[in-house]
Amino acid sequence: MDWDPKETKPLTWQYTARSVLKYDLRILHLLCLWPLPGSLFFRTLTAFFVALCLGHFAEGVVNLCTLSGDMEDYTLALSNFSVVTIGVVKITFFLRNERRYCHLVRWLDALVAAERESAGGRQLMEAILPAAQKRSVRVAAGLLLYNCFLLFIWLTAPLAAPSEARILPLQQLPLTDANAYPLYELSYALQALSTVFVGLINVHLDCFFMVAMIQTAALLKSLSSRLADLQVRNTLSRPKVNEQGKNLMTTDDMYTELCLCIRTHQEITRF
Template identity: 30%
Template sequence: MDHVQEKDLERNLTWTESGQSVLKPNIRHLYLFGLWPLCESRLFNLYTFYGFILGLWNLTECLLTIYFAWGDMDEVTLVMMSSVSNLNGLIQMMFFVYDRRLYNSLARHVAALLSVQSDVCDRHPPLAAIFRSSQRRAFRLSLALLLFMFSQCFVWFPMPRIVYPEQRLLPFAQHAWDNNTNFYGLSYFAQCAAGLWMTQMSFGIDCLLASIMILLAAQLDILARRILALKNDGYNETFEYSKKRPGARFSDTMYSDLCLCVESHQKILSFVPHLQITMNPVAMTSFGCSVLIICLGLFQSTFSEDFSVVFKCASFLPIPCSRLYLYCWAANNVTEQAEAVSAAAYNCSWMDASERFKRAMRILVSRAQKPLVLMAGYLYPINREAFLTLVNASYSYYALLSQMNKR
């Protein structure tokens, strides 16, 4: 029975199902760029293959350019910056396509996660407001970051034709082997298309995972408020419970409500492994590539004598920084809200409660005190300290490149 249920969770989402999902903007954005199929279609598979070929074409061009320009640090580092960015998208695309069932299952588990406390939220407007706020935050954050990423197209793509109209230059990798004479128009289009596809897909996956972490943190926040409201003199005004109940009856009610909170906590925690399995390789890839991009972008912004290159790199630098911060901020919020559940349990009116209430509360506190830390690649904890560590690593690599350039 469990096997059949898991198979049902892993089946492809339909267009209608995606419209009912809280992750609708993220899922349909990935559908637009050929990554998340919402229908059984060979044309869509060809569309996905087209995006993969574009990324592979761009990576081949960049490797050839690096080979022919080896020794010219300015040219090599500039090409490496764009190639690492597109390589990040290509790798994440491969992870997604390799096991799309994992992402379909994750989307359905998110729906199940949000239904855990939906009845409570329906009865209590303040809790419903927390849930709605998390949805708005996830949507606005995804939209803002994806639009900012898209805005780079208007900086990088037309720049060679604006600054050097008399020269046949390409946006990213120059064909030193033929001086950009063969298939110039096709190469220009392929580089622009690959840059758009790979960056939108990789950032789309990152925003999807960040949105899920925001929703998870909101569920933990709602749970902490429910537990904190377990008062000996009745629930506070937020929950509008009567204060005139008999002691024994209220004790039973208080214990029953705690049991519901424990059950909700267990269901929320059972969701985390699904998120962790999906996020591990993607987050690790984003971390490694972002560190390299920041390092190379800093180098180009500092030492390049071409103003157009400096402008492009300086405008692009906030993107890898925001990607790192997006993961670390969202995962850190999950950790903090998980700790808040333990604090809420300690601060509720457990001292005057019944013995069975205290026993159940001890179980909840013991489990909630276990740190809920999301990982990248099963090796690297994702939190605010990790953000500072990664930025410091980027600066260290930048300093190394600077020393090499001065020799």
């Protein structure tokens, strides 16, 4: 396996073109979380959006402390508050372990590349990994479109209310009446931007691991097919040359292939 297990250097946009996690990495990059690679401007944008999330968190605390509505109002406030809180925790964990995430991506790509090479020339096995890749793309694209649609509906719904209502999209504040300009406008922008940032990151960090598991399952399925194929090609009781004169797998070849399968299984389970 042509891969350094200690490799943790940042990924690049060019690298993601051949990665099985391509779409998740690029989505997280466009959300200003995953640097490909990072620049000072990129880091500044990340810090800016994290600050917006903290502001949203503060507004959520104010809303919960001053809320006097019914259970529905509390449910909405708490659900949004939990999304922001969990998202900030995930972002913090990622930023603290960014190199480990890069290491994980390179490791998975190396495993997939090695398995593709081992499955070369065997049609059924060659189809397993591309099928997993298509499924991964559908998952990433589907979640992105679905959540963008939900965010658009939710964040623009208050605009349909009468202007004097001064309804914020998620957390309501006690000082957003008509005389509180520009507090209402700033709070609306803060909640909208931070929700898009933290909401999509929340989903796509989970999607990142989901796709990694899809690829890992495909690796195990491909390995299982290799072992089954090895059993079928057992030549202990067959001649070493078939009717067309082609050499069949010898006992030594089978042993080598079996050792390779064991090593591959160890790498996958270690991952």
